């Protein structure tokens with residue numbers, strides 16, 4: 105038992121933090137927001153220079169090895185800069201293919217995805233129908249759906265690969281509140297799908313990967329919201345003193361830190377529990393996703409309030425964090441749903 | 456990062472569990488499951504001695520002083536198994552967790568030899584004399600005076616809210632030893648025998664009907680000159696060092712007691728149908744998540760060896776658990792409904808959950824109120840300006 109980063113993990117954390125701070129600047133993120141919500145150059149250097157797109161993928165398959173703790177470290181740093189990156193969909197898709205793809209499917213896609221040559225997005229569906237290997241139906245709210253080359257679609261007991269240019273598939277990107285991760289609608293009209301060889305194996309890794317990435321991103325959002333507000337609290341003077349000296353103000357900052365510390369425990373507990381195959385993994389994942397997303401929202405909301413008028417402007421980054429936090433709350437199961445899963449584990453199903 | 460325990464550690468867990476459960480099923484059956492701080496105090500002093508006789512009293516201490524030099528993981532395991540076995544809290548927790556570590560860190564070899572064996576053996580029960588009527592959150596305002604006279608410290612003044620003073624043998628006292636000094640300067644830290652004519656103790660009844668804390672009056676109370684820990688004027692430094700020990704491994708044992716409380720709420724909700732109320736389900740889930748995050752927060756804090764940076768998990772721990780537990784008390788009453796407001800017998804005495812509801816109102820007060828915790832977090836953790844002092 106040692107619940108602290110190893111030296112290697114601390115090094116990764118430092119490297120990615122530096123990478124995102126230097127590269128995922130507000131300017132670049134805003135440029136991506138004005139177009140399709142992805143900073144392609146950033147993703148390319150993330151894949152090529154850092155070589156971190158393969159985290160959580162076995163080395164035999166060309167991945168970087170490592171596990172969910174390292175993936176969480178990366179996602180936390182990306183969240184801290186609200187980077188406009190397809191990391192979430194990529195991580196779920198690549199891990200689904202690594203876990204459930206045939207050798208051919210892995211060969212077709214993994215190296216392309218890990219090098220950044222192709223971008224994949226992964227999403228669950230309960231409504232698509234599949235007849236004779238052809239998919240029909242609609243999928244709403246697919247994050248970064250508009251820029252994907254490949255869709256990995258998971259449904260109860262089944263999973264498919266669908267190329268974005270497949271005949272019969274139409275993709276409509278929406279103007280989305282969080283412009284760093286626009287949502288798209290996919291319309292399937294008898295689209296030829298390549299069924300994953302082992303859907304159960306893919307299904308086993310997709311939700312956990314998604315929850316860890318979203319929870320860790322949320323942690324990064326929360327911490328950055330606090331850090332930026334602390335900086336402002338020391339600078340801004342009213343009534344002849346720094347605003348951070350007002351107790352009502354500093355107690356709100358303290359409340360943010362109290363939640364963030366718990367969110368941090370939650371995220372790395374969940375990541376560690378998954379890596380170790382611990383019995384607690386399920387409850388840890390539900391805890392992490394619900395707690396971290398709520399913490400991000402609380403902190404980003406406080407960031408606006410504690411900045412006053414400037415926090416309400418488009419120019420200030422507060423709204424980027426606020427909108428990302430809101431999106432994280434809804435995505436991959438709302439907090440209430442995750443808590444109901446926890447309740448079911450300890451109280452039994454609701455009568 | 457690693458959460459799991461090694462096979463050797465799991466063996467150690469089994470050894471702890473065996474012994475503790477054996478005791479609670481055997482000789483000490485009568486104290487199993489006690490949740491108040493004062494019930495059966497005499498038997499619990501015997502329990503302290505039983506722990507000591509089997510070297511389970513303070514396993515993290517050096518073996519020279521009655522400990523086992525236990526590793527962090529072993530201490531975590533013991534704390535968990537202790538509470539899991541339904542063993543009541545340590546009546547000498549102030550001695551084991553506060554006085555002992557303070558003497559180990561700041562005491563002379565002679566002082567170690569004088570006090571540690573007694574604490575480890577469960578024979579010297581300690582209480583904490585910090586707060587005074589005029590010095591609560593503002594601890595540095597203590598006025599109780601100490602002066603050196605013929606090779607003895609002579610102490611005059613009053614402490615208040617002294618937990619368990621009425622069953623204690625020794626008290627550590629923060630006194631003002633420099634005439635005319637103010638604030639944290641001029642304070643000294645003394646160890647005093649409680650059972651002497653110069654010390655008078657009067658119980659104070661609490662909101663739950665219990666009288667766990669006291670007023671402690673000092674009228675020419677005395678202790679030998681070498682009862683001073685550290686140097687004259689070091690009192691503040693030592694008092695602050697001592698408060699840091701409060702965040703030690705024992706917090707994990709405390710969490711297992713919380714686990715028992717949450718389990719009792721879950722059982723009550725299942726029994727009375729509240730387990731199907733969706734709002735209660737959300738709150739129970741939140742409580743469950745909060746408790747687990749407390750565990751991992753504590754493990755992060757205990758695993759941290761880099762003391763050059765602010766440890767956020769440690770700094771936020773007190774307010775986190777205190778607030779969590781106060782909400783747990785409210786949840787308990789919402790689950791129980793009016794039934795929770797009826798005592799079991801003819802005395803004003805409360806079972807586990809109603810007592811949790813009442814007692815937990817103090818968790819957010821003692822050991823630094825929630826407001827003081829927020830000040831500390833904002834000032835030490837986030838570098839915000841310090842609260843200005845008034846001159847009243």
Ligand SMILES: Cc1cc2nc3c(=O)[nH]c(=O)nc-3n(C[C@H](O)[C@H](O)[C@H](O)COP(=O)(O)OP(=O)(O)OC[C@H]3O[C@@H](n4cnc5c(N)ncnc54)[C@H](O)[C@@H]3O)c2cc1C
Pocket residue numbers: 582583584585586590591592593615616617618619668817820821822823824825826827830842
């Ligand atoms: C059950 C229990 C057991 C205890 N056991 C012991 C013991 O064994 N030994 C011991 O020495 N003491 C003990 N205490 C005392 C405890 O440490 C004090 O009660 C605590 O420090 C608060 O001091 P006070 O009661 O004087 O309240 P005050 O300091 O008068 O506080 C009153 C209110 O004012 C607020 N306040 C004060 N200062 C500030 C500020 N700067 N900013 C914002 N708000 C502020 C407080 O948060 C609180 O809400 C115990 C207390 C309790 C309830």
